[in-house]
Amino acid sequence: MHSLLKLLPVALFLIPGPAHAVDRKHPTHRTTHGLPVQLRSGESTEPYHPPTSFETYGAGVSHPLSGRAAFNLQNAAVAYATSKLTASNGNAVVYTSGYSGDVVQNAYLVQTHDGVPFSNAVANVAFNKNNSVISFGSSFVTPNFITASVPTVTFAAASAAAAAQLNGTYNNSPVSVEYYVTPNGSAALVYTFEIQNIALGTWYRAFIDAHSAQFVSALSYVAHATYTAIPVSQQDPTGGFANIVDPEDYTASPLGWQNSGSGSNSTGNNAISWKGTSAGTTTQSSAPDVFAYEQNPALAPSAPQNVDAARVNAFYVANTLHDIFYQYGFTETTFNFQNSNQGRGGSQSDALSISVQDASGINDISFATPPDGTPAILRSFVWNYTTPNRDGALDNDLLIHEITHGLTNRLTGGGTARCLKTVEALALGEGWSDAMANWAAKNSSATPDFVIGKYVTNSTAGLRTYPYSTSLTTNPLLYSSLQTLTEPHGTGELWANALYQVYAGLVAAHGWSPTARTNPDGKEGNIVWMHLFVDALGLQPCSPTFLNGRDAVIQADVNRYAGANACTIWRAFASRGLGVNAANYVDDFTVPSGC
Ligand SMILES: [Zn+2]
Structure with a gap:
């Protein structure tokens, strides 16, 4: 988080910044700070309320x-x-x-103070x-600095500043002059009023310094979203649906996931999910932005409530992955999928488009990745192995697999989406996608065997030849298996399993973080693995081979961790025949000297 303070070289103590340098992870932060509001400048601000007794x-x-x-x-x-009240002198x-x-x-x-009310005391x-008296609650303050109680800039100047930063217009709401206590303990005299943008569905209360017209703070009137969906940590609906409240990461998705408003539906800056036509979205079940549709497994996927459940789940998974990937480095400048890039670079107008229960196929799911600036399309189909049929949009394994194709295709070769088209690179692509589904489904440091697609196939064997496993007995695939395997998903299995060996080695060495999906800052093995995964994609050449992919992971570790994990990574790859002398699909099980 940045502070606007750095933009104000004079009188820093006079002008409280909107985004005071407060550690968001500090335990008391959630009791005094609201959700961030993104400003046009690229900075963000959070509403502040002094500690309450x-x-x-x-x-x-x-x-x-x-x-x-x-x-x-x-x-x-x-x-x-x-x-x-402990404050004196006019209070x-x-x-x-x-x-x-x-x-x-x-x-x-x-x-x-001097007859002017405080906004937040x-x-x-x-x-x-x-x-x-039976109770007393208070956020009264004793400001360490307070500005004069009569404005010295016009309201017109203040409203212009607010409109510019909040990308909206003053809506003729009543204007008041108040004091606003800031996180640094000072009190700023502010104009406070509302800024709205009907088209964007945004509606804010702004607090603008009445002596400088500088931005002090803002809060959003728009409440945040609730999705009834299958948590991304679960593979499929067999573990049940959950009501997931406010899952957005506001660094990754400063606009939230929804286009909020009276017609709020499964459409937002990162993704749209629909059936039939792009107008066939799911509308909120109640305002604001509540999407409470749970699948009835006794009914066909085409039952209206099941269509809604599918669209909401796909929307939730796509946005969750957007935010996870963002934190690990798949951003606007590295060619991600967003309608608006919020001035952060890259090409925009390419939110992920998801067609659920797509009529063009059955028993499959597909993902088409064009270059940065053109939307990708995920087509999810119904599976007819059971009665009633099952919906691929309720199988998080499959959704994560497909959406990861977008990540790998965009990051390899600089956003052209042309660099994973050779047979071997296609296989790598399938492998990364299964490996990501495996990563997302982990809920502890355990590394059990992992099977993808059990739900849609109604089979414990799932969609692949073998379970992903650290056991060579359970999954015998080696680099040399590529001599006989040719179909990309088949050869991709070797790569996904090699990456699982890397994952298991890193988690054994560094432990496992339960917050890896939302916090990339830890040192645990599952976080390290994800960083190396994303970093390596940008390093490797266009049309990479398995050996290039391995080398990129090794180099990514040098770049980020000074090579601290080199031996762990080499041992993992070597266990699958991708040792230092592996070549031409001939196995090698050796690791570098020193390991
Ligand atoms: Zn695939």
């Missing part, structure tokens, strides 16, 4: 006006809250609202029916 008093305590005969909620609340407490219920009387208050006092 909350005290409860059981049967109740007295307040400064307890001695009075008549109880007045407003006066009593102001008196009590004022007694809790006061003002009653904003309150009510008397069956058993409690609630009052809501705001801190003011508020309090609430509750009284019981005996008029004793």
